[in-house]
Amino acid sequence: MTSRALILGCAGKSLSADEAAFFRDARPWGFILFKRNIGTPQEVRALTDALRDCVGSDRTPILIDQEGGRVQRMGPPHWPAYPAGGRYGRLEGRAAAIAHLGARLMAHDLAEVGINVDCAPVLDVPAPGSHDIIGDRAYGTHPASVAEIGRAIAEGLMAGGVLPVMKHIPGHGRAACDSHHGLPVVDATRDDLATQDFGPFRALADLPMAMSAHVVFTAIDxxxxxxxxxxxxxxxxxxxxxxxxxxxxxxxxxxxLTGTFRERTERAFAAGVDVGLHCNGAMHEMQDVATAAPLLDGRAAARAAAALARLDPAGDPLDVPEARARFAAALAAA
Known part of the structure; x- marks a missing residue:
């Protein structure tokens, strides 16, 4: 049966009967987990299994934001604390290698509990005076270094059987407010955007998935x-x-975003997105979004299939204790 072009969240550490029934009927293409959904490793694994059971596919994408630093949904005591992206940017000469290793370890953590997509790397390039919603999540302030570290993180994730999602395309680094709370408006010229903001995304345009920015670029639209x-x-x-x-x-x-959830969803698909994302697990909102989201077909379905085709659940071999010790030593030495 065809999936709906949606990725949805759920309310807690296990599914309610109402959630399970809704997901079986709506058939979202994927799901996303947040800290509210994270218990013990056994509980997370049971939740990812239950979500996949609702839609009848063991390859259903299950996403999480696991960047490190302040954006890390799985952390102590059950999983390690990873550094914020900005830490890698300060590791002169070794940034890419250490970032790759950190991402490979993250992928191990995620894959063990059934999560196969990570919303990383963050390819936004902060500008002076911008809001700190990106801040130390960024790998640096130069497009080339952001692209280099972003590539290393994407490849580390894929080596561990987890797909990366680059964000927030075409760039959130100049935003002067947090898009969770208001609409950022960026007045930079098209040339400045092309030189600074778009560069890392252009360098990593071959990656399988990307997340859009809720940002107005006045020079473009x-x-x-x-x-x-x-x-x-x-x-x-x-x-x-x-x-x-x-x-x-x-x-x-x-x-x-403004308007009803149906309107928000319709506008995004009319503009050309492939899949809608709704995160908070609020049932009445998800129901409205699902009524507006199309089935996943045509070019969007082909892109979704191509993304999943790059997923290797086995990953590359990894001596996890040795890799954790090596990662910790590399950070300490820096």
Whole structure:
């Protein structure tokens, strides 16, 4: 049966009967977990198994934001604390190798509990005066170094059987407010955006998945955030950046977007996204989003299939205790 072009969250550490029934009927393409969903490793594994059982596929994408630092849904006491992305950017000469190892270890943690997609790397390039919603999540302030570390993280994740999602395309680094709470408006010129903001995404345009930015770029489309802008998606994301992978929205429940949840969803798909993302697990919101989201077919279905085709659940061999010791030593030495 065809999936719906949606990724949805759930409310707690296990599914309610109502959630299970809704997911069986809505058939989202994937799911996303947050800290509210994370208990013991055994509980997380039981939840990912239950989610997949709802839609009848053991390859269903289950996502998480596991960047390290302040954006790490799985952490102590059951999993290690990983450094924020900015820490890698300060490791001169060894940044890519250490970032790759950290991402490979993260992938091991995720794969063990049934999570096969990580919403990383963060390819946003902060600008002076921007909001700290990106802040130390960024790998640096130069597009080339952000791209180099981002590539290492993406490859480390894939080596461990986890797909990366680059974010927030075409760039959130200049935003002067947090898109969870308001709509950022960026007035930079098209040339400045192309030189600074778009560069890391262009360098990693071959990655399988990307998450859109709820940001208005006045030089490109002064009326609509990138998530809901056909101009940004066609001319920048698919055009200037050259990304032809699966494009998912950032969370449709964020306050950067306005209108009903049906309207938010319809605008995003009309603009050209492939898959909608709704994160908070609120049933009435998910029901509205599901009524507006299309079935996953056509070019979007082909992109989704191509992304999953790059998923190797076995991953590369890894001596986990040795790798953890080596990673800790490399960070300590720096």
């Amino acid at each position: 002064p009326e609509r955030p990138a998530t809901q802008s056909a101009t940004v998606i066609r001319d920048v994301i698919r055009g200037a950046i050259g990304f032809d992978g699966l494009l998912m929205t950032d969370d449709l429940s964020m306050h950067a």
